[in-house]
Amino acid sequence: MGRLQDKVAVITGAGSGLGRAMALRFAAEGARVLVTDLDEASGRETVATIEEGGATEAVAFRRVDVTVEADCEGAIAEAVERWGRLDLLVANAGIGAPGSIATLAREDWDRVLAVNLTGPFLCAKHAFRAMQRGGGVILITASVAGLGGTPRLGAYGPSKAGAIQLMQTLALEGARFNIRANALCPVWTETPMVDTFVGAIGGRRADAMRERLISDIPLGRLGSPDDVASAAVYLASDEAAFISGVAFPIDGAHGAR
């Protein structure tokens, strides 16, 4: 028996990085997974990788833009239609936009807030409705950037702080329905998002920039997508039945300073 045996999960942004790692681990732990992403090709790649492991009945892809309410509602409805209920939502899709407050374009602020905060709200809203019948778990991928100020990520940090508040509100409103909500708060983790950030900020000194990020992490390395997936499996599983409303750092002791 897997740790998420027969649980029904919807994961957003599951075509890449952390979302893909969580989709693979959830499937390996016995969950049925609706893989969703804005990018169809990468989402289908995640599904193909899961199917190679033999779980062909337990995985499907749906294209979802988390800023579009009908897409979020449709994904939840599809999971319920396919597999009879919804147990787990991972509202993971997110984007960054480097820029300090004084230089940040209004459009970038709006775009980051739309994907990183409005997106989790829209998905959680419809997941909550489906989970009111039998309980469930909502995980939001926030960030350590949501736990304090983050220079040069002027929109990203506030969007993740908002996502943590959203999670806390869901935890309080969900408790009487046995709906738990928690936020994953990774530090810098090896995904395409970090490569983009290091390239954009570091420019020709990208390698030095990466070393600087690592030097800020006491355990001496960037996180791996699997580090985050391990935390997600635990928080999604019944082992965490009494854990709700928590912003859970996956940060190599970064926050212990």
Ligand SMILES: NC(=O)c1ccc[n+]([C@@H]2O[C@H](COP(=O)([O-])OP(=O)(O)OC[C@H]3O[C@@H](n4cnc5c(N)ncnc54)[C@H](O)[C@@H]3O)[C@@H](O)[C@H]2O)c1
């Ligand atoms: N990598 C890190 O260092 C790090 C650290 C902390 C938090 N996070 C958070 O983890 C989450 C995943 O990031 P990642 O590092 O895997 O990034 P990534 O860029 O590898 O993956 C993000 C995925 O989200 C999808 N996406 C983007 N906009 C979307 C939209 N509007 N609707 C649906 N899907 C959309 C992309 O197509 C992509 O597949 C994000 O919320 C990010 O903010 C990442």
